[in-house]
Amino acid sequence: MLSKKTKYGLKALTFLAKRESREPIQIAEIAESENISQKFLESILLTLRRNGFLGSKKGKGGGYYLIKDPEDIPMTAIMRVLEGPIAMVPCVSLNFYEKCDDCPDENTCSIFGLMVKVRDANLEVYRNTSLADLIAK
Amino acid sequence: MLSKKTKYGLKALTFLAKRESREPIQIAEIAESENISQKFLESILLTLRRNGFLGSKKGKGGGYYLIKDPEDIPMTAIMRVLEGPIAMVPCVSLNFYEKCDDCPDENTCSIFGLMVKVRDANLEVYRNTSLADLIAK
DNA sequence: TGTATTTCCTACTAAATCTATAGGATAATA
């Protein structure tokens, strides 16, 4: 299941992407418009800023704004920052690889191959979708 | 992330599928061989039996055994029983549909389309993979 | 300079979910 964090983050990003101007938008406005707890959204936008998706400005007239063109933001990047690994098991993750603690050998693991296929199928979708595609509709 | 429940369930199923005979195998043997807590595995095998994947026999010489040919068990069925919905949000789930509580309208939801694509990509993999494929290597 | 505004940041709490474990009931075998 998609976490609320990711869901809200995506909604906030598309909200910002939809606007023509890149003027800062306040958290409160996004939260209200998208039906999200303001404090929770605050922490989400913060991680999006720290990971290079958003810029921010403090004080009156401040807020958050997109740093890049929506076309240049692939879903792979967003998902990895908000949701974590795209793979369902760490041992097939490209960006978060870890050995599975309960599995002695990847070569003989019965589900390894399936997990690779699932990962690749998801990557295919995420790589071919940008933030711009989410608002194209 | 794939839950341990699903992972263990899949490993148990492939363990049973690998054997030529369909004689009952004890939980203890599967648990030891696959490195799984016996009590936890017990509850997993129980749900697999209740959902028509396994048969069981009590008493001496008892245990669990596959009820169908591995070729006839698609991953879609196993995943839905062990892991739950294949979709990442309830509003695009084929078998577990629910309206998202925070989203007023699916038609205007910015991530709906993406979630459909992701669901379909995963379905494609799971529908084209059977339990037999997991042991084919 | 001072005040209002808005993000920044850490820590914490509450709720939900996942991962088991306990302990006995039930059924089959010999």
Added chain:
DNA sequence: TATTATCCTATAGATTTAGTAGGAAATACA
């Protein structure tokens, strides 16, 4: 009747997720 192994419910512990609290820091503007 003794032994074996699954059946079943309930519960405990651990982890993750979701959300909250409260103030610090920076900016705009009068």
